[in-house]
Amino acid sequence: QVIGEPSRPVLTRNQLRSDGDMCMYALTVSTIEPKNVKEAMTDPGLKLCMMITLVVNRQLLQELFCLLKNLKFDVDELNPNAMVDGNTFDHPLEQVIGEPSRPVLTRNQLRSDGDMCMYALTVSTMELKNVKEAMTDLAWIDSMQEELLQFKRLDVWVLVPAPDNISPLTLKWLFKKKHDEEQTVIRNKSHLVVRGYRQEEGIDFEESFALVARMEAIRIFLAYATHKSFTVFQMDVKTAFLHGTLKEDVYICQPEGFIGPDHPSHVYKLKKALYGLKQAPRVDDITFGSTHPRYIQLFFNLMESRFEMSMMGEMTFFLGLQVNQSPCGIFINQSKYVLEILKKYRMESYDPVGTPIEIKYKLDLDQNGTPVDATKYRSMIGALMYLTSSRPDIVHATCSCARYQAKPIEKHLNEVKRIFRCLRGTVNTGLWYSKDSGFELTGFSDADYTRCKDTFKSTSGGAQFLGEKLVSWSSKKQDCTALSTTKAEYVSLSACCAQVLWMRTQLMDYGFYFNMILIYCDSKSAIAISCNPVQHSRTKHIGVRYHFIKEHVEKGRIELYFVKTDYQLADIFTKALPADRFNYLVHRLGMRSLSPKELERLVKSR
Structure with a gap:
């Protein structure tokens, strides 16, 4: 089903002539060039290849072949796991580990060679720069095909001859690796987007508007969920952008790597809004809660009857916020993000301080000060602004430093570094919403x-x-x-x-x-x-x-x-306040410092 001539790293079934070929076919080909054994062991394909190399006994090789042979080949054009040639690997239901709705498994959860093969086939850790590199990796090809199959299912476009005097908009592939809480790659996601910045008002679009939830509205919901003893869940609308109907006539080029050989000069006329268009924005992150699991399932079934949904389980991570639910309440923090920005700006080894800003106010427009890198200064301010979603204790200091982003000098940078030093000693601090x-x-x-x-x-x-x-x-x-x-x-x-x-x-x-x-x-x-x-x-x-x-x-x-x-x-x-006054107000605001072990103990208390 692949259009064009992608360089294929695997063999078709008709070309398989031996047990070893079948093993290599199931494992696919890795494009990673490891420098040592340690790097090779991080790639499932290379790891299993080494295992096969060590198998010198014909009987053991035959047993491994039988194990791989149990992975059936079925053809289904709407199967999101479709391979390049339309084939797919399906596990027997009894071999599925954990929740069947989960698309892939992390490596820590793999318990057999068959599971390792499935991981190698569905997830790639490869960093991509362009489509050409993506076409060499089966997992990314699978992801791109999944995206195009969604377009076909939702009737997003139709292939038509290129109209005269109209320049079609170009497309771009975006590749993203989704991680779990442990930063392990759990899914490869490809998005085909339109270069919407080339649209002209009055021709390609008339009105554009995006609904954006305020962070205060999210915290109100979490506070209400705590008050009512709700368990908060999260789900996602698949391809939410593609549910909007277009009023204007918008033409786009065929996507790179998937140009039809019969009509290479044709273009697509959009029926639905596509990612990147001015009129495309939609909200697809949904949070909801209930006191009873039955109502959770009823609401999910209702939404799934209208849209294609992905149930993500209990809310643990939402818009950059770590949400820890327990029988006693909800704890909101950004500890992992704090560690990331401390490492990014090389502040992880600095000595911590008790307050984010000194009592003696030193910030002003000093024309004689030593200038510093304005780009880095603004980047640090932006990182702190994002952190204020769960850290009200640094709001005043951050907003005061943000006034000098036009021409920052050395003393402004020192005050910003002081905020990072304060974070260094309060990594696990966040907002505590008690049920009492x-x-x-x-x-x-x-x-x-x-x-x-x-x-x-x-x-x-x-x-x-x-x-x-x-x-x-x-x-x-x-x-x-x-x-x-x-x-x-x-x-x-x-x-x-x-x-x-x-x-x-x-x-x-x-x-x-x-x-x-x-x-x-x-x-x-x-x-x-x-x-x-x-x-x-x-x-x-x-x-x-x-x-x-x-x-x-x-x-x-x-x-x-x-x-x-x-x-x-x-x-x-x-x-700015002295340390004792500052700590008193921080506690009165409902902020607490809870380590991962303490949070785990709270969760287990249920």
């Missing part, structure tokens, strides 16, 4: 007056909780210049109110209708202004956008309470 706490929506608002030494603008900080579960936080330099501490606190209150109202809307979908939502502030004057519906000369200069909090206080949706600074939890998002 309540589910009331509350907020904390704070501000630090004229914190920025360059613009003399204040810094707003906010934290929102569901019970004792921290689900949202922020640290941001204010857009306006406040004339007093009161004005800075008032502006911060408005920002916190906006976030609380958004969360209130989200929680309506869960069946919660919150009113009189408590927001704690440590400024009595800012609370007085918010509760006073009358404008006067001392507040008329404040932007209209910040006065909307008065409306919601008057309607009873928001209720403001005074809290002493010692108990202001948002204090950590506005300023």
Whole structure:
């Protein structure tokens, strides 16, 4: 079924003339060039070839041949395991290890030579640079064919003569190796994408929009799952992008390596949206939970009746977050990512520090400072920003350093390195959502007056909780210049109110209708202004956008309470703090440090 002339590393069955040929056919050909035995033992094909070489007894060779012969050859054009010539290897059901829905097995789970053969046939650890290299590896050819068979099943395109005066869009193959939690390759995935950046508005597309879930919405769901004692599961929609119907006429070239010999000049006219198009984005990661396995299966069956789904089991890793579920609660962290970035920026051997930012604020625009590599500086900031999804303790320090990405100097880089040194000592720290706490929506608002030494603008900080579960936080330099501490606190209150109202809307979908939502502030004057519906000369200069909090206080949706600074939890998002104060607030935010052994002990407690 392969179109074109790919260089084939295996023999057809008609060409097999001996038992040894059959063994080599089943094992396929490895393109790896090992430098030593240790590297050769990492490749299943080479490993089994060495085993066969050591078999000098004819009887043992015959037994190995019989074992391989038990792997049946069937032809099915819709089988995702189809080989180059349309043949496939199928295990007998009684030989399947673990869950049958799992596409492949890791090497640690292989218990027989037949399993090792299946691993060699379905998974490749080869790093690819182009399609030419992919066509030399059977596993990647299998993956590309799986992608094209999905296109055929979903009726994505139709082959037509190339229209006049229209330049078809070109395609590109993308290759990705999917890993499990142990970073072992479990699947080879090929994506055929369109170079959508060559589309012209009004010709190839009109509107483009992508729905993106906010990280706060994901944490709200996890907090709700903890509150209801749900077990959270995850599933994936296969080829989700291909379910969108196109309104425009879009023509694309035939994919490289699969050009029809009968019509090499023809092009494909798209019926469905393809990866890379401006109008293609779709969401395909689904998380759901229930207290009973029966409802989990019912929901999966319902989704599978509409779409082709892939059940991924209990949620353990989602959008970069490690989610550890136990009978006591849910622990969210990014410890593996912390180790990766420490290694990437060569910070794994640095001495740890207790806080991410020093008490004496040193960051400003120093024109006389020694410049540093701006690309590396921005890369480090980006890595830390991604980490703030589960580490609110470094948010203020990271956002402060992020203001100087245009022209970073040496002292800015030193402050960034201090954050990494703080991470060095808190690798296993994350958010703990306990099942024992309540589910009331509350907020904390704070501000630090004229914190920025360059613009003399204040810094707003906010934290929102569901019970004792921290689900949202922020640290941001204010857009306006406040004339007093009161004005800075008032502006911060408005920002916190906006976030609380958004969360209130989200929680309506869960069946919660919150009113009189408590927001704690440590400024009595800012609370007085918010509760006073009358404008006067001392507040008329404040932007209209910040006065909307008065409306919601008057309607009873928001209720403001005074809290002493010692108990202001948002204090950590506005300023540098001493170690004892910092550690106290980190603990009050619900952050804990749990080692892998402690997490394993929590899971086993069920």
